Amino acid sequence: MSTTSVPFQSAIRPDLSIPRRTHSTPPMEADDLVPRERRIAGPYGQASLHEAWDKLYRARALLEAEQSHLRDDRIAFQGELEALGQREQALSRREFKIQQLENLAALEREEAAMEKESGSAIVRFTRAPFDMARSVFGQKK
Secondary structure, X not given: OOEEEOOOOOOOOOOXXXXXXXXXXXXXXXXXXXXXXXXXHHHHOHHHHHHHHHHHHHHHHHHHHHHHHHHHHXXXXXXXXXXXXXXXXXXXXXXXXXXXXXXXXXXXXXXXXHHHHHOOHHHHHHHHHHHHHHHHHOOOO
């Protein structure tokens, strides 16, 4: 890269002339990964600064994408938990109803047994043929 001096010369410090670049592009070597401008400017040059900002923007975009995916997953997980809670409540209600029906059936059986035992001999004697027929043919509901 060739440089030319600007005709302006400082009267106080003549070594402060402004170098100007020509518009020719420097040749790049095949194994050279760092551009020549960055090698000349070092890690604190303008090209390094732009590259660092680009990396920051890319990292921020990736972070925002991950955050949105995480938020979506969290919302879906909360929906699944709510659905699971509703299913659990419905199941407990059904179990409670079944338990009540079983208790009612057991109570009715106990009452029928007590009624059978408490009847007089005449009542038991007259009901015996009907009870026998019910046990043979079964009850129709």
